[in-house]
Amino acid sequence: MSNIILARNLSLTYDNEEKIISDATFSVRKGEFVFITGPSGSGKSTLLKSFYGNLKPVEGKLIMGGLDMLTITKPKLQELRTHLGIVFQDYRLINEWTVERNVVLPLWIAGYSKEVQATQAKRLLHHVKLSGKEHKYPLELSGGEQQRVGVARALAKNPFLILADEPTGNLDEYSSNVIWDLLENACQQLDTTVVVVTHRIPTIFNIPYKHLQIDSKGKVHEVH
């Protein structure tokens, strides 16, 4: 299995101040499900941001899908991002767009036809159990439903990697379980690599996973 993410002595910092992630070495292979945990402020979300190029490494190496994130050009980064699915704790949906338009955002960016977008939207919304809500606006949905739209959007273009930042952080237990099921399915059925930043690994989780833990000093440890 090839490496989707490869970090070697990776250090991350904002504005060249104190290192948030320090000397991290780990890898994520294709099709793996990875949990990144750690105390608040340990740098979990910062590490995830570096995976989609929001933050550049200050030291070491970070290779994402074969691309060096330190030297990556803007067009290449844009191209890389079109192959990623990203899920946020605060959903980050476009509130003035309908659910359907939100879901097909990655397809619209990639230039797919309206027919393909419509077909894919129908399939995805059925998959996340939101059929019939195509024409609603995000603010008309519950938090759990909005996050399901977020997951559907992340799955829209069959990404090779899904990055999720506290995807169940704002949700009740039922909605959280729905989200975990969707991410499990993506990993198991589509062989998509999934990296999830979370405070707590769910108690009922049905597939094998890798666990990376960040300590308070920003060191990354592979638990299993």
Place this chain on the structure above:
Amino acid sequence: MRFIKQHISIIFPLVAILLGLEFFIVFDRATKNYEESLRDGYAMLVVAKDEMSIDDFKAWDSHVYRVAEIEKESIVSRVDTTLNKDKVTTIHERMPNFYSIKLDSYLDDEGLEGVKQNFLKSDKVARVETFDTVHRSNYGLFSFIKFSFQTFIIFMSMLGFFLIIKQMEVWNYLHADRMKVMNIFGASLFLRSKVLINLAFIDAIISAMLASAIFYIIQNSWVRGSNIAILKDNIDKLFSAYDIFSLIMASIAIAMVAVFLVVINVKEE
């Protein structure tokens, strides 16, 4: 209501700027014509001991545009028609040469005095008459109108620009979140700003049309019915089809620069 407000808030400042721009163009055109007619109607009188050519005058001052010698016969005949031929010949021989000098532009008092002094530096020039009293009153009125209008135009354009800057802040507030999300999913700069570009483009066209309509009405109703000579004499030059094209281009350019500044200022979190 929100839709109308969203459009009005960019159309209004754009129309203000376009009106300012078009007023400037029109006023510049009209005053240039008026200035030319003033210039053509004005001439200095130079009395010279010897015969002079245009090159001599041009060598003394670069503002000299045209030189016409005033025939001595016409001067003498105006003074006295009863003189005999010998006396006329003697007068001719003793008379200095008179030249009417036209300048290349309409100069202020200081400029006229400069030209006069340049001529007087030469021993060949006996006297220079600038007729500066008439000139001063024409020029003063003309300068005052020009200054008042330009101040008004500058004020109007500044107001428009401030309103556009305000609107850019509103755009940033309304569109930044969407652009950030699109950026995370790999959208190009063009795709990220497409919604804003469409909005700004439509509003730019509407604004240009409104400004053109206002000028068309000014030209065809107000100016035709008015008694302002400077405008009436140049009515066909006030507003033309080419101006509509200029206004559309200017409007689109301003709107697109505003959009571009908004888009590039949206930073990733």
